[in-house]
Amino acid sequence: MRLVSPIIQNFLDRGYCRDYTDQVSECFKVVVIPFNANGYYKLNTDRMFFPSDPYLSACWIRGLAVLSSTELVSVQSPEGTQDDVLSASSFPRIMITICNSKREILSQIAAQSCYQGANNGKICFTDFSDMDLGSSYITISDITGINTTNCFALKVYYDLQVPTQNEQN
Amino acid sequence: MNNLIIKKSQIVEAQFQTAIVLNQKYNFTEIPNLSANNLIIYGIECYTATQLAKTPSGNTTIAVADAVNVIVTFRNTKKEEFVYQMPVYSLIRANNGGFVTMFKPQLVNLTDCYVQVVAAGTLATNQSVAFNLYYDVI
Numbered sequence: 685m686r687l688v689s690p691i692i693q694n695f696l697d698r699g700y701c702r703d704y705t706d707q708v709s710e711c712f713k714v715v716v717i718p719f720n721a722n723g724y725y726k727l728n729t730d731r732m733f734f735p736s737d738p739y740l741s742a743c744w745i746r747g748l749a750v751l752s753s754t755e756l757v758s759v760q761s762p763e764g765t766q767d768d769v770l771s772a773s774s775f776p777r778i779m780i781t782i783c784n785s786k787r788e789i790l791s792q793i794a795a796q797s798c799y800q801g802a803n804n805g806k807i808c809f810t811d812f813s814d815m816d817l818g819s820s821y822i823t824i825s826d827i828t829g830i831n832t833t834n835c836f837a838l839k840v841y842y843d844l845q846v847p848t849q850n851e852q853n
Numbered sequence: 854m855n856n857l858i859i860k861k862s863q864i865v866e867a868q869f870q871t872a873i874v875l876n877q878k879y880n881f882t883e884i885p886n887l888s889a890n891n892l893i894i895y896g897i898e899c900y901t902a903t904q905l906a907k908t909p910s911g912n913t914t915i916a917v918a919d920a921v922n923v924i925v926t927f928r929n930t931k932k933e934e935f936v937y938q939m940p941v942y943s944l945i946r947a948n949n950g951g952f953v954t955m956f957k958p959q960l961v962n963l964t965d966c967y968v969q970v971v972a973a974g975t976l977a978t979n980q981s982v983a984f985n986l987y988y989d990v991i
Contacts, residue, residue, distance in 0.1 A: 792909065
């Protein structure tokens with residue numbers, strides 16, 4: 685038998701929390717922002733957008749976690765290059781902004797808060813049914829030590845089916 | 854153990870706009886996104902420079918060592934202090950095994966909320982204490 689306090693039961697009913705040992709999602713994908721010297725992915729301190737991903741944008745995003753070089757040294761960028769994953773020391777300078785297709789902000793998260801290595805292995809649980817990856821972006825407050833061989837990689841845990849309003853509640 | 858699910862979130866800050874004075878109230882900066890009266894806050898996380906070096910408005914956040922020098926009070930729209938003088942250290946996710954602090958969902962008037970300094974430490978004018986507020990639309 686599992687005892688649950690009324691306030692936690694209320695949170696569970698509203699979808700505000702879940703057991704951290706639960707299965708996170710059905711599917712998983714790493715999305716990458718490459719850092720280039722020029723062009724769309726130019727490394728700078730302004731907004732740097734994720735590549736558009738219509739498939740992922742139609743899914744239900746259940747969790748996010750920033751990938752560090754201690755987990756994986758390099759990933760293939762959307763442009764086909766093999767880029768070095770950032771080290772965790774850069775994360776305090778990075779903020780992630782998740783938007784919908786109208787570019788309305790759904791969520792702002794510090795990258796460090798989304799890094800499992802700093803949070804006892806726990807990912808950020810999310811409930812984003814209308815996230816648009818191509819409208820979402822990161823901002824880096826200081827690019828010292830980050831160069832064009834690096835990239836920002838985000839682990840995305842998702843379900844294929846977006847829940848109906850009744851299922852969410 | 855349950856951990857928070859992010860439905861929506863917004864980073865907010867309380868800036869030390871004057872010289873550091875112990876126990877003075879430094880109010881939060883108003884955020885238009887959060888000024889609607891149909892938003893309930895159900896989780897709060899504090900960011901020091903170890904989590905986020907600069908706030909979205911470009912202000913420097915306090916050093917992690919100064920977290921023990923600052924307390925925060927959140928008031929709801931009924932002017933009740935549902936979080937009163939809580940150490941911001943306790944709201945840092947990394948200090949709680951990765952769990953985000955959750956509260957009974959509240960309608961919050963952000964500009965009524967404030968931080969106070971209990972010891973100067975290395976705190977300086979214009980630094981900010983940043984928080985991520987997790988909220989839902991009702």
